[in-house]
Amino acid sequence: MEAAIKKIKDGELRFNEVCRVYNIPKPTFRRHLKGLNKHQRIGRPKDLTAEMETELVRHVLLLESRFFGLTIKDLRRLAYQLAEKYGLKHRFNNESQLAGWKWYYTFMKNHPEISLRTPEATSVACCKGFNKETVMAFFDKYESL
Structure with missing residues (x-):
């Protein structure tokens, strides 16, 4: 996942190409790319x-x-x-x-x-x-x- 995000940030591949090459579902990759997948601490x-x-x-x-x-x-x-x-x-x-x-x-x-x-x-x-x-x-x- 990190390698795929790096390819996007460096401009080597486009979004659809990265999803196809790394076999990542588009919604999942979009969520990771936006940084919405960060874990928040649960509890006190x-x-x-x-x-x-x-x-x-x-x-x-x-x-x-x-x-x-x-x-x-x-x-x-x-x-x-x-x-x-x-x-x-x-x-x-x-x-x-x-x-x-x-x-x-x-x-x-x-x-x-x-x-x-x-x-x-x-x-x-x-x-x-x-x-x-x-x-x-x-x-x-x-x-x-």
């Missing part, structure tokens, strides 16, 4: 746009990389604050100022790269001791055994 609108979800994922991964663990409640609170900041119409709970559980489960299903666990306290010594140089030195000593 999403609470956060795809760009906002991407921004939220990047923020969560950044916090995790800096050893600042987030709880589920923290993520739900961040989602609510993001929706409020951008003035979006949302279905989040205004009283508790949290995104809903259904939103959370859908978000986690759509973004498997995020894994939220109960955060544990990480000392500064652990963070400093676990770096590339220290780990490489350990494995060098281990291999020499």
